[in-house]
Amino acid sequence: MAANSVRRCSYFFLYDGSKVRGEGDPTRDGICYFYPEETPVDKQELLCGQLAGVGRCVSELSSSPVRVLRLHRHKYAIHMRDDFFWALGCSADVPTAGVCELLRQLINVFCFFNGSVRQSYQLNSPETLATRWARYLSYLRPGSSELHQVFSCVRTIDSTNVDPLLLLKAALILQACQHCPLVSAGCILFRGRVVSTQMCPELTVKVMVHERDTYTKSQSPDVAYDSDSDSDPISFTSVFLTRSELQDLHSAPVHRDLRDCYTKKTGVSRTLSQVPSSDSESSELNFSLSHDTSESELSVFSPTTDPPNTRGHSSGSPLFNGRRSPGARENLPEESNVGNLSSREDGRGLEEKSPVVEGVGGQEAEVCGPPPPPSSSDSPESLICMSLYLHRVKGLVLALLVDPDFLNNKASMEEVFHSSLASLNGLEAHLRAVPPVAPAPPVAPYMFAHFDCVQSTMTTNMSAQPGGATEHPFVKATSLLHSHFWKTKTLQEAIIRSAGAAVYGTRSAAQETYFQQHGGLLRNSGIPNHQDSAFSLPTKARHRLLKHGVNLL
Numbered sequence: 001m002a003a004n005s006v007r008r009c010s011y012f013f014l015y016d017g018s019k020v021r022g023e024g025d026p027t028r029d030g031i032c033y034f035y036p037e038e039t040p041v042d043k044q045e046l047l048c049g050q051l052a053g054v055g056r057c058v059s060e061l062s063s064s065p066v067r068v069l070r071l072h073r074h075k076y077a078i079h080m081r082d083d084f085f086w087a088l089g090c091s092a093d094v095p096t097a098g099v100c101e102l103l104r105q106l107i108n109v110f111c112f113f114n115g116s117v118r119q120s121y122q123l124n125s126p127e128t129l130a131t132r133w134a135r136y137l138s139y140l141r142p143g144s145s146e147l148h149q150v151f152s153c154v155r156t157i158d159s160t161n162v163d164p165l166l167l168l169k170a171a172l173i174l175q176a177c178q179h180c181p182l183v184s185a186g187c188i189l190f191r192g193r194v195v196s197t198q199m200c201p202e203l204t205v206k207v208m209v210h211e212r213d214t215y216t217k218s219q220s221p222d223v224a225y226d227s228d229s230d231s232d233p234i235s236f237t238s239v240f241l242t243r244s245e246l247q248d249l250h251s252a253p254v255h256r257d258l259r260d261c262y263t264k265k266t267g268v269s270r271t272l273s274q275v276p277s278s279d280s281e282s283s284e285l286n287f288s289l290s291h292d293t294s295e296s297e298l299s300v301f302s303p304t305t306d307p308p309n310t311r312g313h314s315s316g317s318p319l320f321n322g323r324r325s326p327g328a329r330e331n332l333p334e335e336s337n338v339g340n341l342s343s344r345e346d347g348r349g350l351e352e353k354s355p356v357v358e359g360v361g362g363q364e365a366e367v368c369g370p371p372p373p374p375s376s377s378d379s380p381e382s383l384i385c386m387s388l389y390l391h392r393v394k395g396l397v398l399a400l401l402v403d404p405d406f407l408n409n410k411a412s413m414e415e416v417f418h419s420s421l422a423s424l425n426g427l428e429a430h431l432r433a434v435p436p437v438a439p440a441p442p443v444a445p446y447m448f449a450h451f452d453c454v455q456s457t458m459t460t461n462m463s464a465q466p467g468g469a470t471e472h473p474f475v476k477a478t479s480l481l482h483s484h485f486w487k488t489k490t491l492q493e494a495i496i497r498s499a500g501a502a503v504y505g506t507r508s509a510a511q512e513t514y515f516q517q518h519g520g521l522l523r524n525s526g527i528p529n530h531q532d533s534a535f536s537l538p539t540k541a542r543h544r545l546l547k548h549g550v551n552l553l
Contacts, residue, residue, distance in 0.1 A: 009102070010074055011035065011089035012137055015048045016121070017056075018083035032126060033133045051076060052085045058356055068096055077103040084117055095479050097486040101152050102140060105205070109136050112206045115240045115383055139212045147471075150479045151451045151512075153458040154201045155208070157193040160437045166430050170196035173423045177400055180412050184249045184386070186400035190431050199401070200248060201456035203241075207388065207399045210237065234417065235390045236407060240383040249401065391420065396428035444518070447474050448541070450550045451512045459548060470518075473501060478514045481505035485512060495534055502534035504541055506552060513552060515541035 012035040020030040027045040034044045055066045055078050069076040070092065077099040079086040088103040107117075110133065114120040120129060159167065170188045174196060177183050187197035187204050189211055197204045241249075387407060391398040398420060406412055447470075450459040462471055477496045485491055485507045493506045503516045517533075517540055542552045 009035070009088065009090055009137065009140075011039075011047065011076075011087065012103075012106075012133075013044070013048055013087055014117075014133070015052050015085040015087075016083055017052065017085060032121065033130045035134065035137055037130075037134070048085075048087075051078070051087050055080060055085065055087075061356060067100060075099060079103055079107060082118075093479075095150055095483045095486070097483060098150060098152070105152075105202075106136060106140055108202070109140075109206055109209050111383065112239055112241070113210070113237070115385075135212075136209060139209050147449055147458070147460060147462060147475050147478065150475065150482055151449075151458055152456060153451070154204055154456040155193045156457055157190055157195055157431070158437050161434050162431070166427060167196060169423065169427055173398070173420050173427070174198050176419050176423075177398070177416050179419075180406075180416055182403045182406040182409060182412050183389075183416065184246070184401045184403070186398065188427075189397045189399065190428070191395045195396075195427075195431070198249075200245075203245060203249075203401075205456075206239075210388065210390075211397055211399075233392045235392075237388045237390070238404075239386050239388045239401070241386055241401075242383060246384055246386075389416070391417070391424065393424045393428045395432065396424060398424055446515065446517045446540075446544060447471065448513065448515045448545055448548070448550070449474075449478055450514075450545070450548070452510070453512065454510050459550065461548070473498070474503060474514075474516050477501075477503035477516070478505070481514060482512065493538065495537060497532075497534050502532075502537060504534075504537035506538070506541075513541065513545070513550060515545065 012033075014032040016030045016032050018030075019025070020027055027049040028041055031044055031048055034048070051069060055069065059065050059080065065080055066078045069078060069087075073092060074089045075092050075094070075096065077088045077090075077096075086103060086107060088099060088106070090099045090102075110120075111117065114124075114129070114132065173188065174186045177186055178198075185198040185203075187199055187207060188195040189208060192208065192211060194204060194208070199207070385404060387402050387404050389398075389400040389402050389406065391400075400416070444461055447462055448460060449462065451457075452459075462474075481494055481496060481503065482505075484494060485505070492508070493504075496503045496505075501516065503514060505512070505514045507513070515537060517537060538552075545552060
């Protein structure tokens with residue numbers, strides 16, 4: 001595993017407390033999956049037992065579920081539901097928001113393809129599900145740039161050299177498919193990147209996870225895929241959506257017979273790739289921090305599923321064109337210390353001290369609690385079985401979420417297939433012919449990163465390769481600012497200043513932007529100086545980033 005991967009994820013496990021009830025029951029009986037898999041069983045038992053015990057103890061004492069346990073060398077994102085206990089351990093310097101989001105997305109991806117966790121372990125062997133956990137985790141771990149370890153991004157094609165008409169054509173293909181009433185929504189991917197999608201970023205990401213084995217065969221955007229002439233271009237797989245996700249898909253503010261991609265601001269289809277990004281070769285996929293998590297998290301643990309033909313409709317959904325509007329964005333949980341823990345990570349004990357339990361040890365852990373418990377309206381809901389229809393044309397993939405009845409409806413299948421076949425072939429040929437983007441200048445007068453919280457996309461002028469000496473301080477400052485924004489809802493602007501550099505950060509409900517000017521900074525004496533050019537960064541950022549399509553005015 002690459003160095004960045006190790007930094008991103010050190011440990012991950014799922015523990016089922018229902019299998020360990022008595023003191024004589026071995027802890028290993030409750031371990032459903034543990035990464036790294038080569039970890040000795042006794043060490044697995046020690047870590048699982050201690051973290052699960054501390055997490056549940058503190059949760060009961062504080063009447064609030066634990067979200068993060070912070071140790072000296074690692075931090076662990078925690079999720080508990082019924083008897084299941086998940087923990088994802090990362091390096092202590094990884095942003096807390098990123099660790100919690102990675103764990104949440106990992107659980108949701110598993111449930112998207114397997115259904116409820118409890119039912120999955122009743123229907124499949126632990127070995128089979130361990131393979132699936134490993135596959136999803138391997139997809140989330142890698143990253144080619146430090147910046148993409150800070151944010152959760154949907155990878156989109158770089159539209160710098162792409163004719164906008166091709167993006168329009170992709171949107172029209174999706175709308176044509178939706179003429180079939182059994183098709184809920186879809187997206188088009190090219191070499192592992194989004195060309196156009198009608199789904200919210202989180203659903204789009206789940207579909208992309210399924211395509212990992214296809215697009216990772218290409219390491220460069222100018223390398224075409226070779227299709228197997230004997231393979232079937234059409235395939236299906238069962239997926240599971242929450243009721244709210246399905247309602248969001250069916251609540252688009254445009255009637256099916258009036259779909260047009262340029263219907264003012266209410267078009268059903270949107271193209272995520274309209275913002276150019278220099279990260280054309282990034283291999284990391286991260287996930288959005290901007291979407292409502294409570295209902296999705298609560299729903300994936302139900303042991304039952306609704307009949308396949310259950311469909312929800314809601315005219316008051318916060319989704320707008322398949323995405324959540326900035327006004328509907330749920331605030332992420334703030335960190336708050338509800339107790340200090342004394343621990344040893346060398347396997348010799350994890351003990352609590354005041355105000356939880358008195359104990360001894362040389363390292364401290366921080367426990368983070370979420371906002372007040374959700375209301376009764378956010379009670380667990382059952383998952384709804386759907387089908388994922390996939391039509392591959394070399395490096396291009398048309399993915400559609402369809403009702404299970406679609407598989408038995410020959411007329412609908414033929415309609416979707418024949419109405420999109422020629423257009424997909426033409427779109428693939430044109431996208432394959434797009435020349436690669438010219439590399440950015442080795443030294444730019446400034447660096448910036450702009451994260452769209454609504455579409456979960458990143459725009460930056462940094463290289464796609466692992467950061468060097470000039471980029472690392474910017475990424476570190478960006479990570480720190482992002483963590484402060486995540487923890488402090490009222491914070492909107494901040495400047496981080498060192499002796500020779502300064503980074504400006506600003507955020508709103510819809511976006512986060514970070515900017516650093518190279519050179520020209522006065523040395524910092526430790527006392528605020530009104531002549532310090534760091535205070536001119538907000539003005540410079542507003543002017544310089546306009547040409548990149550980033551409006552901070």
